[in-house]
Amino acid sequence: MPHWELLAFDTAAHAGVFLLLAALYIFSARRQQRFPRLRRRAYLWVFVFCTGLGLLIEFLQTQMDLGRQGDWGDGISDTLGTVAGLGLMRLGQRYWS
Structure with a gap:
């Protein structure tokens, strides 16, 4: 079984x-x-922040000894979710403006 399943509930x-x-x-x-400046580059800043946050959470979980385990597959899922959210907002921006 692969460590990262594309259609798993956790993912x-x-x-x-x-x-x-x-x-x-x-x-x-x-x-x-x-x-x-934030308004002009909002998509870039949000991508960097959300991706960094997701990877930081997973890294910190690998360092903890409290029953949680970091999984880099979850970091990939976080990044894919970020990209999907940015894409939806970009598409919606055309209709809201």
Whole structure:
């Protein structure tokens, strides 16, 4: 059995959470009036932040000895969820603008 299953519930949950996280960050970042640089580069910053957060969580879980285990497959799922959230927001931006 592979360590990372594409259609496992855990994988889908990771992707779904990061899809929602990325979409909400874009929704917020695109409305910032005080930070025009953030508005212009919102997609890049959200991608970097969400991907880094997902990988940091998995790395920290490998270092903990509290019954949690880091799984790099979950980091991939987090990244795929982030990309899906950014893609949906980009598509939606065409209809909202």
